[in-house]
Amino acid sequence: MIKRVWKVIEQFHFLLFCLLVLSLPLILRRFEAGDYYLSVLVLAGISSIVVIGLNLLMGYAGQISLGHAAFFGLGAYSSGIVTIRYGLSPWLGFALSIGLNAVVAYILAEPILKLKGHYLAMATLGLGMIFLTLFSNLAITGGSEGLSVAKLSILGYVLNSRELKEVNYYYFTWSIALLLMHLALNLVNSRVGRALRAIHASEIAAHSIGVDIAKFKTQVFVISAVYAGVAGSIFAHYSTFLCPPDFGLTQSIRLLTMGVIGGMSSIWGAVLGAAILTMLPQLLDVFAEYDILVYGLVLILAIIFMPQGMSQKISLGWEKLTGQGSQGS
Amino acid sequence: MKFADQLLQYLINGITNGGIYALIALGFTIIYKSTDIINFAQGEFVMLGAVFMSTLYNRAHLSLPVSFGFSVLAVAAVGILMEVLMIHPLRDGSVISQIMATIGASIFFRGSVMLIWGRNDLFVPFFSCGQPYRFFSAIFDRQYVWILVIALISMGVLHLFYEKTTHGKAMTACSANKKASMLVGINVQTMVILSFGLSAALGAVAGGVLAPFGMKYDSGVTFGLKGFCAAIVGGLGNNVGAMVGGFVLGVVEELGAGLISSNYKNALSFCILLAVLLIRPQGILFIRSGERV
DSSP states (O other): OHHHHHHHHHHTHHHHHHHHHHHHHHHHTTSTTHHHHHHHHHHHHHHHHHHHHHHIIIIITOOOOSOHHHHHHHHHHHHHIIIIISOOOHHHHHHHHHHHHHHHHHHHHHHHTTBOHHHHHHHHHHHHHHHHHHHHHOTTTTGGGOEEOOOOEETTEETTOSTTHHHHHHHHHHHHHHHHHHHHHHHHTSHHHHHHHHHHHOHHHHHHTTOOHHHHHHHHHHHHHHHHHHHHHHHHHHHOEEOGGGGSHHHHHHHHHHHHHHOTTOHHHHHHHHHHHHHHHHHGGGGGGGHHHHHHHHHHHHHHHOTTOHHHHHHHHHHHHHTOOSOOO | OOHHHHHHHHHHHHHHHHHHHHHHHHHHHHHHHHHSOOOTTHHHHHHHHHHHHHHHHHTSOOOHHHHHHHHHHHHHHHHHHHIIIIIGGGTTSOHHHHHHHHHHHHHHHHHHHHHHHOSSOBOOOOSSOSOOEEETTEEEOHHHHHHHHHHHHHHHHHHHHHHHSHHHHHHHHHHHOHHHHHHTTOOHHHHHHHHHHHHHHHHHHHHHHHGGGOBOTTTHHHHHHHHHHHHHHHOTTOHHHHHHHHHHHHHHHHHHHHHTOGGGHHHHHHHHHHHHHHHOTTOSSOOOOOSBO
């Protein structure tokens, strides 16, 4: 009987996760600080989207990016500029954010992804810093003074207006996050996913069996940039204020850390890592001044003792619990 | 000021910055040669050097040269600890996890310094007081002279170490071929530890000469990134390249800031970094194969 339950859970784990996500606001409503928790979860959802894209690039294709905050920022500023500077529909902002990220990533992918290992890390870091300098100096982004962004409205209904602000935006963010998660889960189990893993394992071997390395690398780079752009747009309308430090090296590192802690070669790991690291600062309130210290320590210890991330530990634990050697979640 | 005078001033500032960048780039290079790891905590060694020095001078009331020397030794010890506790366990890890680990270390150093010393700038007095020197029509700050002299001396000492001592030669051998070095009886692990100590010490020297300008917990990041650009520009894994890269970057950056716009000063270094990576990943100096497909 219990084995059957495990099996059902395993088979429908994505569906069960969706149910959990959808029912969380109903549970949190009972708490006094429910809105606050929801706002943390909105940010976790936004980060999840970026980290899912990042994990596709790093965990599956094995290409490091130390500049992903640039794409996040490009998306956020696209939305901000379209709605504020030109007064156009936010949906146009979303479209521009996706289009711009895809085009920029496509142009950059070819030369950048020729580099490997540390050289790629440095090049992406450099790109991130160049974008940060642009965000902080261009007139159209508001420079270091920042840029205000309008709230998001659908058919005249302002999503994050006063009363149901967090709940509405929670459902908006997480439905997009779940959709993109579903797409990514399908992608990694498809032909493309297998090609990416082959590239990760050995570029030469992948090439010799006919995998078009440049094509797949470019594709996954574009996909991960688009994920970051979508997240950026959602973030722009949620925070309603953009300032350059949000899109700098620190942010890139924060996103990477989420991937590392959750587990880079797993889509679930991305969501797990994003959720943990978004909530961690709230928990670290206990440590007050120590928070950066603890953060650095957590990162080092995670890399030394859980190089595959938490998601792998959990799936191993799950196999032990159910007493079977199947793939788990 | 006439244009030529301005140019001279930019050049002087650029060469001085270049000296600092060269020291930091050397630090990157030494560790990269011995472990194939880019140490993203290199800038934090600079910061630690300045912070330790200011503590020894202001709190322990030691003289300037003594606090300088002790802070260099202390930071070298930190570098060695970092190798033993963190890099060694990860020696077979993936590039991504090694990069993330050194980033973790840099966050940890920043956090510790913020916790112990607070968020304010820490200072030591200028090494010598008096009017700045005048070089034709340009102003040459006395501390700039100290920076250049100490940077050049450190580079000279490093060069002698590599060329004349057994340990230095053993380190060169290790970076050329680890297995062959082991076969001839070199203790590779000792050399790796030594390279972390040396690299941290160089960072601390840079931090020490910069200490009079003030340094706080997060000041190291920018220096680390610049030194990192310099190391690439000169060709990663090459001591001479690191030094040349440092001076080239310092001068180009200062000229760019002066002649184009100081807002884009940082972006300029990274544009140079990208250009070098894409066009000549082996660096501007030598013809060696970079790691490309």
